[in-house]
Amino acid sequence: MLRFERVKIREEEPEKRLKSFTLEPTIGYSNDEATAEASRCIGCNMCTQACPASLDIGGYINSTAIGDPAQTVRIVFENLPFPAIIGRVCTHNCEDICVMYDTGGPLAIRHLKRYAADKFDDYSKILNVKKRAFLNKKVAVIGAGPAGMSTAYYLAIQGVKVTVFESLPVTGGFMRVGIPRYRLPADVIDKEIQYIQSQGVDIRLNTTVGKDVQFNDIMEEYDSVFLGVGNHKPRMTGTPGSDANNIMHATEFLKRVALGEKINVGKNVIVIGGGFTANDAARISQRLGAKNVYIMYRRRETDRPGYPSMNADEEMEESLDEGINYMWEVTPFEYAKTGETITSIKYWENQMVSDGAGRSKPVPNKEKTFSMDIDFIIEATGQETNFSFLGEDYAKRLKLTPQGHIIVDQNGMTSIPKLFSGGDSTNLTRDLISAVRDGDTAVMGILNYLNLMDRVNEEYLPLLDRWKKFSPLSAKMAYPERIR
Ligand SMILES: Cc1cc2nc3c(=O)[nH]c(=O)nc-3n(C[C@H](O)[C@H](O)[C@H](O)COP(=O)(O)OP(=O)(O)OC[C@H]3O[C@@H](n4cnc5c(N)ncnc54)[C@H](O)[C@@H]3O)c2cc1C
Ligand code: SF4
Incomplete structure (x- = not known):
């Protein structure tokens, strides 16, 4: 039966929520609810045009509609290694432009992503990323927030050796120490970061660049460096x-x-x-x-x-x-x-x-x-980026906007060769999905800069600007197996 009304997400009582630091306000969809909600999607992919990371939203919603959440997770991972996190706390601008907005409410895109991701405790079983030979290049990532960890993931699965330096005793940046546990449970963050680590990413916690290790030394030792330092001042x-x-x-x-x-x-x-x-x-x-x-x-x-x-x-x-x-x-x-x-x-x-x-x-x-x-x-x-870790020479060379954001080119590279940047220190939107998008951009920029493009596995590259490929008609043509 054709259904128009958005399937309501069930909520915990506010009185119960207030007694807990960890109880989520919303309860995830059941199988029947998720299938019913996903079946409302007409696959136009207008939403992709509003997604900063250009996810193939119509494609992954269709997979859930036909009862294949594993395929949903695989499609999300094309550009985003945090489906369960983003499925809870994304700013979900995609829903604001969903064509079903005035016809029973926009598709619950965010909740559907959470539903699919929550089905799997260990993504490695469904993603099956094949181990790649070491490409003989080393990249340092400063900051274990969403921008840094996305960059680390998409480089590591190509065979680049990635080391992440993080000053805090925990991973995740503001996903872990900003957004509270009642909105984003600890085990959800752990699952997604541990999967990234399992792909060979080395994370050094309690290591502040500029104090425990010098930025200058990192620039000398690594073939390229990504700054995902956020705004913490x-x-x-x-x-x-x-x-x-x-x-x-x-x-x-x-x-x-x-x-x-x-x-x-x-x-x-x-x-x-x-x-x-x-x-x-x-x-x-x-x-x-x-x-x-x-x-x-x-x-x-x-x-x-x-x-x-x-x-x-x-x-x-x-x-x-x-x-x-x-x-x-x-x-x-x-x-x-x-x-x-x-x-x-x-x-x-x-x-x-x-x-x-x-x-x-x-x-x-x-x-x-x-x-x-x-x-x-x-x-x-508000807060701003603390640039003291750079040291005097690099601080002079790093170009900033008048508002203090790091300026990058279309490949994510800063004014300093081999230094890339993204996330809150760099973009104006300052949300998780934009940080991930910046990571995707920098991955392509770094692989290009390191002359690795003829040695990469294209299947594992983040697909930038997918929206350019999508119009209501071209969606079907681009992915006939995914769009009904
Ligand atoms: C309270 C709060 C709630 C939010 N809620 C949402 C939400 O619901 N949805 C949403 O989309 N966005 C939300 N945001 C915004 C979102 O969290 C940020 O946009 C995102 O985390 C930015 O990612 P990032 O990787 O650029 O930086 P961050 O997540 O800030 O990570 C940067 C990391 O770099 C580390 N670092 C910095 N300097 C150094 C150094 N010198 N050496 C080593 N490590 C260093 C920091 O310790 C930190 O772990 C929220 C932010 C806050 C503060
Ligand atoms: S905008 Fe996205 S979620 Fe909404 S109907 Fe079109 S493809 Fe489906």
């Missing part, structure tokens, strides 16, 4: 009172909680910001025992990062269900202290003022001031 507001003992940047806060610390946040918590990080910090504060959690954002609800998108709506719905409060169009101007501790936050209300061009600006109305008692402040006000 907190940007604080500097509001008067910020030198207190009960204020923390959100990424520091989430990292410490992810590494096992129980931070005492008291009862009343204010989070300053409006994006992913603010929501996660707020929801973690509740799980640490806070009773009243407010997110303060200086612009309107419709100006928040990521809006408009299904992802931004879902994120806010989950937060609201769990009792998070939002305060729009407010600007804190003082954290009032008693001794070394902030006891209240003083703020103005804003008005959004358009200057006729570009985005409206929040302008505080300073005639009226407001105050709230608080126990803990978390600033989710």
Whole structure:
């Protein structure tokens, strides 16, 4: 029977979620639900055009529709080695443009990917990547986040020797120490990183480049180097009172909680910001025992990062269900202290003022001031790349945009020959799937740079810009075996 309505994903009760650091808000599809949902897809592959990593979405949804989740995972792995992770926390822009959007709702592309990936504990059994002879080239990857680990994977399966240097005691970057465990369980990250390691990738944890090993030495020793260092230097507001003992940047806060610390946040918590990080910090504060959690954002609800998108709506719905409060169009101007501790936050209300061009600006109305008692402040006000590991000479040679992003060419190479880069330190979209896309681009760039293209196995190359091949008609012609 032709079905139009999106198959609803089942959810855990918010009260139950709040008691747990690890309980996922959504419950994965059953076999019947996944088949029913996947069968709604008409295989037009419009969605591929919105996917930063250019996944063959129509192709893999079709595999699930015909009951072959292993083939779904194989197709996803053509460009992305994290199907279960991305199947949970992708920004899923693909769903925003699904042609079924107004016909029962967009295909649940993200949930379907999770369904297929969760079927397999060990990908090596279904992927069967054949061991390749060593190509006599060594590549260093700095940072074990999604950009670095994707790059490492697609190079390693070609026979390149890859060493990953990571300062933290854990792998995954912000997948592990940013996104909380209730959104992304530890065993899901472990499964996907361990599979990459099983392909011969050597990961050196607790090794900070610039401290434990010098960047200069890495550049000399390796044939090529990939930077996947992300943005880990907190940007604080500097509001008067910020030198207190009960204020923390959100990424520091989430990292410490992810590494096992129980931070005492008291009862009343204010989070300053409006994006992913603010929501996660707020929801973690509740799980640490806070009773009243407010997110303060200086612009309107419709100006928040990521809006408009299904992802931004879902994120806010989950937060609201769990009792998070939002305060729009407010600007804190003082954290009032008693001794070394902030006891209240003083703020103005804003008005959004358009200057006729570009985005409206929040302008505080300073005639009226407001105050709230608080126990803990978390600033989710962005972060930037820490370039101190480069040393003076390389720092001078690495070209950055005026906003501080690393400039790369279309092959992912920086202004320094043999040095490639991707992920949050480099792109403007700053999400997981864009980090993976940058890894894919750099893999092709590095293989070209090392003159390995005539020795690679084409079957294992990430397929860039697949969307160029796809129009509603050409999808069928390109993959007749996959598209009905
Ligand atoms: C709280 C939070 C929630 C998020 N939620 C989502 C979400 O739901 N969906 C989504 O798509 N994206 C989300 N993001 C964004 C996403 O996590 C990032 O875009 C992505 O992780 C960037 O990948 P990356 O590989 O560039 O960097 P990272 O993941 O940041 O990894 C960089 C790694 O490099 C290491 N490193 C840095 N410098 C050095 C050095 N000198 N030596 C050795 N190692 C070094 C770091 O320790 C880190 O492990 C979220 C981010 C945060 C902070
Ligand atoms: S946009 Fe993608 S998910 Fe939606 S119907 Fe077309 S192929 Fe299927």
